[in-house]
Amino acid sequence: SVSVPDDRAEQRTCLICGDRATGLHYGIISCEGCKGFFKRSICNKRVYRCSRDKNCVMSRKQRNRCQYCRLLKCLQMGMNRKAIREDGMPGGRNKSIGPVQISEEEIERIMSGQEFEEEANHWSNHGDSDHSSPGNRASESNQPSPGSTMSSSRSVELNGFMAFREQYMGMSVPPHYQYIPHLFSYSAHSPLLPPQARSLDPQSYSLIHQLVSAEDLEPLGTPMLIEDGYAVTQAELFALLCRLADELLFRQIAWIKKLPFFCELSIKDYTCLLSSTWQELILLSSLTVYSKQIFGELADVTAKYSPSDEELHRFSDEGMEVIERLIYLYHKFHQLKVSNEEYACMKAINFLNQDIRGLTSASQLEQLNKRYWYICQDFTEYKYTHQPNRFPDLMMCLPEIRYIAGKMVNVPLEQLPLLFKVVLHSCKTSVSKE
Template sequence: MNGYGAALRYQYINTSVPTHYQLLPHLFSYAAQSGQITPQLTPQLTPQLTPQPSGVYPQSHPLVLQLVAAEDLSPLATPMLIEDGYQVSQVELFALLCRLADELLFRQISWIKKLPFFCDLSIEDYTCLLSSTWQELILLSCLTIYSSHIFGELAEVTAKYTPSDEELQGFSEDGMEVMERLIYLYRKFHQLKISNEEYACMKAINFLNQDIRGLSNVSQLEQLNKRYWYVCQDYTEFKYAHQPKRFPEIMMCLPEIRCIAGKLVNVPLEQLPLLFKAVLHSCKTSLNNYRSSQSPCVTSAPGN
């Protein structure tokens, strides 16, 4: 391996990947004690806990802006510069994916601390929620606010990885199903052109899942979930009045994201580099074909 390859291997492989989700209680409490968390909800921006039918939230827009403000919209910092002609190995690509997942997970932890309803739930409930939904949150962010980075720079890296015949032959049925569903979801998101405001609402709604086991304050969580469901509906129906089916279409993406995240855990770790290469290549090809034809992207849901 040349000097560049050795540097790449050192950069991605000799760096440990911390598992932040195992340290969530400590991270939350440290931030609170150090004064980094100062969530303040002004009365005029705080709706009643009992959700009302759509159309009764005059403060929907400010609430949506609060969610957007909690997001880190800055470009991902994980380095992905690869020398022209360099062939990335399976081990190197896997290490890069771990680094990327680590950064994305840490951003989710930071996001929780900035949520306008942070003080409404316990640290234990937040730990339980994030431990159960972090894969879904990362997947949603990769398909929306970080899509240019994932389907741009990361796709260029995966293009420099050539799987062996053994890897290709050993690709599992679970991997094939995940790939099919991810490609469908990518096309759907590209068709909808999800805004940052819609993404922030989708993320909060998906995160506030009262059906997760081990939660202590289920009723409060349910009220928060309904609150942001109606806020998102109000915002979407006002902003996109010419698209009456937009809100249900957006919400229908959330069960698919949960399904894909659940199936990803069944894909062997050694198959993840090939899975990402196949998905990113297929999505980029699909997008290029769409732009070339300048016709609406037709999507069909994969079989259940």
């Protein structure tokens, strides 16, 4: 988490225990201790007991004395349990990020464990009833799942899965597919199936090659070198950020015209898609293929910019949340070391969003989305045999990118220089220590 480096940070106190807050966690301002406690309690489905009257005092020194009352206050103050991801990614479904107000009855069901039992029964009975598309599910569920959401105690029938997959890939399935990929075959009592030797289908390889060829992977041309000792002003840094955004947007427009499916959609649909996703595309490219420049040269420029006290005091809560999430995503991508092939697939999947209003070919977009979803899965499982969680890790980044892009719209333009300074400095410093 990130704290604004001024006396304003000292005034940010945890709404649960009064300790120094480190940011917005699961919808409310809180400290690292209460953030971790809430996540462990919900993920592990803990049921606590209070030995007193369920009204214990919560403070930094006393918060560990009664876990029941601590969790109770987390819920009463609006901590959002749907914003928790068990894999460590902050946030949750796009519609469930902020604080929530829940009834006393629901709080009681959570505290007694009844809510956890009801959820388990629901997924056991209805886990395979949702047939929304992978691209859509990635932004709405806690675990991406092509085609449908599976109960943890069931598997997709192999023949049915292959037939479903063949429909959207537009090709026959090679006979050497002797197992169901790990996203489709797991149970509550057995580990994931071990990776099997496999090869990448020629058509999948060809489509990935076409996607990568459509990308302009040359270094950004916008000058980002500043003389030593020069103090960059807010206006100068903002102008540089605008020039970078212009260049990145121009590259996205050129990219669209080179896509292998360019002739399959109308110009109107491409216009709708680009106008709705351009910020996400720029963000994704900045965190991956252009990250060395962005977190290198641009970070050096932002280091020469010193925000005023007024800028620090006026920095918004929306900006704080964006900072925290951008830093998390950067480290996630840095850890994964996303390849050009994976980046190209992720970008196509994110772009082909059939839920955007005004589209004339939503069903065709859905099929294209699924095609590249499965191609990306094939590639990662073929290339990274010993990283069985790599594909879901990549896909889980897409809804986070969409959420951040949507949040950045609410950040005042004059705050962007400070936002980028904090993000780039934090990321560059942490990576240099590795």
